[in-house]
Amino acid sequence: MKILFIGDGQLGQMLGASATRHGHECLLFSTRTNTVKPLSAQLDLPHKLTQAIEWADVVSWEHEAIPADIMTAARAKFLMDPERIQRLTDRRDEKSLFDECGVPTSPWQAFTTAAELEQILVQAEQPLVIKAARGGYDGKGQWRYTMATDPHELAQQAGQVPGIVEQLIPFKREVSLVGARNQDGSICCYPLVTNVHDRGILSYSLGAMDVVTDALQQQAEASFRKLTEALQYVGVLAIEFFVVVDGSDVQLLVNEIAPRVHNSGHWTMTGANCSQFDLHIRALTNMPLPLLRLEPTLMLNVIGAAQIPDALWRHPDVECFWYNKEPRPGRKVGHVNVRTPNRDTAMTWVEQWAEQLQVLAD
Ligand code: ATP
Ligand code: MG
Ligand code: MG
Numbered sequence: 566m567k568i569l570f571i572g573d574g575q576l577g578q579m580l581g582a583s584a585t586r587h588g589h590e591c592l593l594f595s596t597r598t599n600t601v602k603p604l605s606a607q608l609d610l611p612h613k614l615t616q617a618i619e620w621a622d623v624v625s626w627e628h629e630a631i632p633a634d635i636m637t638a639a640r641a642k643f644l645m646d647p648e649r650i651q652r653l654t655d656r657r658d659e660k661s662l663f664d665e666c667g668v669p670t671s672p673w674q675a676f677t678t679a680a681e682l683e684q685i686l687v688q689a690e691q692p693l694v695i696k697a698a699r700g701g702y703d704g705k706g707q708w709r710y711t712m713a714t715d716p717h718e719l720a721q722q723a724g725q726v727p728g729i730v731e732q733l734i735p736f737k738r739e740v741s742l743v744g745a746r747n748q749d750g751s752i753c754c755y756p757l758v759t760n761v762h763d764r765g766i767l768s769y770s771l772g773a774m775d776v777v778t779d780a781l782q783q784q785a786e787a788s789f790r791k792l793t794e795a796l797q798y799v800g801v802l803a804i805e806f807f808v809v810v811d812g813s814d815v816q817l818l819v820n821e822i823a824p825r826v827h828n829s830g831h832w833t834m835t836g837a838n839c840s841q842f843d844l845h846i847r848a849l850t851n852m853p854l855p856l857l858r859l860e861p862t863l864m865l866n867v868i869g870a871a872q873i874p875d876a877l878w879r880h881p882d883v884e885c886f887w888y889n890k891e892p893r894p895g896r897k898v899g900h901v902n903v904r905t906p907n908r909d910t911a912m913t914w915v916e917q918w919a920e921q922l923q924v925l926a927d
Contacts, residue, residue, distance in 0.1 A: 566850050569594060569617050569642070571635060572627030573602055575888040575897070576826050579834075580627060583842035589850065592617050596632060618642065623849050625800060629824050630654050644748065644799040644849065650824050656698045656729050663819050666791040670819045671807070673731040679724025686716035692733040695723045703895065704765015709733065734818060736807035740777075741770075742785040743803045743830035743841050745848040746793040753844065753854035754786050755837065760805070760829050764925050766895060767866055769915055772832030774861035774908050781808075784817050792822060801845040803827030828866070828897070835884045835902035836862030860904060863911040867899035869924030877901055877918070895926035 573593040581604040584591040624642040652658040663670040697706035708723040744754030805820040830841035838858040887899040905911040
């Protein structure tokens with residue numbers, strides 16, 4: 566098959582590598598430079614976007630901000646309605662989708678002006694999180710409101726663009742579900758992964774080593790089914806959850822969804838017989854979804870560091886992935902996957918390496 570991916574960042578590159586490995590031809594379209602890039606030195610592939618769309622059997626994406634002209638030109642090549650996916654780039658639509666599907670999420674309200682935001686803040690009785698409706702990632706475009714904050718000042722800052730206000734959730738931990746839905750509606754999900762964030766950016770994930778109860782996994786997969794069915798989704802999608810504990814009651818609240826492959830699924834490149842990238846390609850090309858075989862794996866992000874130390878490249882239990890990006894504080898430039906027998910060993914790795922591998926912006 567011929568696959569055109571929108572986006573040429575690390576996710577696009579890893580999707581492309583997987584597509585190529587499966588014997589498909591593949592092009593990446595950079596939405597930053599507006600250029601079409603072949604993954605390898607295949608000289609006879611189209612260079613122009615219009616030709617690339619015509620050339621492709623399927624168009625997919627590494628990020629959901631699909632330019633409007635591509636949405637129109639490639640409409641017949643998407644395996645689902647791209648407008649439904651694009652709606653998810655606005656947190657107001659995303660939260661509405663959770664409500665429509667009956668998937669529990671943190672209580673929220675939308676605002677469009679600073680004055681509206683101030684109104685909400687003045688009436689607040691508990692801490693809140695403010696999020697810009699569009700464009701936020703890695704914790705950017707977010708503000709916290711506590712009883713000690715001046716509502717007017719914060720509203721002036723955070724209310725410059727439309728957004729949402731939601732309750733700050735005192736979660737026990739954060740987990741995510743990465744899975745795929747096939748064209749026939751069957752689904753295949755990895756076990757819930759624990760994610761730990763530092764200053765809003767994913768620091769590390771613990772893959773296939775959690776004490777995830779069957780009940781929690783079923784809760785998560787039920788949400789996955791509802792959301793992907795509502796979207797008539799085909800491919801890999803990730804759901805981020807807060808785990809909320811109230812006495813003996815454990816509940817999952819959806820934080821956000823990513824209609825694509827996701828950073829918290831990178832551990833599967835080492836810890837699964839079928840990585841999330843392979844899974845996406847299988848779904849796109851209508852192959853049966855696999856029976857997963859998994860091994861406990863720690864995924865530690867490389868953020869802002871100039872390189873991955875030699876000791877990690879050389880270590881037999883470690884697989885290093887370098888994205889070939891210019892390092893900047895707070896920018897994801899690679900990740901390392903470590904085969905670890907259990908959580909305690911994983912935490913020892915984190916303690917030993919996180920500081921060196923992660924240079925965060927203040
Ligand atoms: P991503 O890079 O995952 O796309 P993002 O910028 O879209 O991140 P969120 O995932 O919404 O932002 O928030 C980033 C982090 O901030 C969350 O993983 C969580 O740790 C914290 N956070 C966000 N919303 C809340 C909330 N309502 N209550 C408590 N913590 C929150
Ligand atoms: Mg996000
Ligand atoms: Mg998030």
